Amino acid sequence: xxxxxxxxxxxxxxxxxxxxxxxxxxxxxxxxxxxxxxxxxxxxxxxxxxxxxxxxxxxxxxxxxxxxxxxxxxxxxxxxxxxxxxxxxxxxxxxxxxxxxxxxxxxxxxxxxxxxxxxxxxxxxx
Numbered sequence: 772x773x774x775x776x777x778x779x780x781x782x783x784x785x786x787x788x789x790x791x792x793x794x795x796x797x798x799x800x801x802x803x804x805x806x807x808x809x810x811x812x813x814x815x816x817x818x819x820x821x822x823x824x825x826x827x828x829x830x831x832x833x834x835x836x837x838x839x840x841x842x843x844x845x846x847x848x849x850x851x852x853x854x855x856x857x858x859x860x861x862x863x864x865x866x867x868x869x870x871x872x873x874x875x876x877x878x879x880x881x882x883x884x885x886x887x888x889x890x891x892x893x894x895x896x897x
Contacts, residue, residue, distance in 0.1 A: 837894050840890065841887055841890065841891065848879055848880065848882075848883040849880075851879070852871060852875070852876060852879060855869065858870065858871055861875060862875070
């Protein structure tokens, strides 16, 4: 039975008035259906919920991927500038240590920022 369509006639019959009125208002039916759907969703296992809500799983995976990508790039860019071999290859020796030219540092951080802005704009359009 689809989870969004509840037709439990016995349970709806319990809503009937004890005085003998067989009329159950639409509002009472909707309230009952909402409670029944909530109970069914609460009783689902993780595997059942993933199978019955694939779009929710897709969007959560997408969101986690975006956060991971945006966070990783900034950390990776800053880390590369601190690698001694990178400083040795692209910097110059000064007072016992290799130093990067300021242009390298600025350009690296600027490109990372521009890449993140482009990525966020692209992802927001999806």
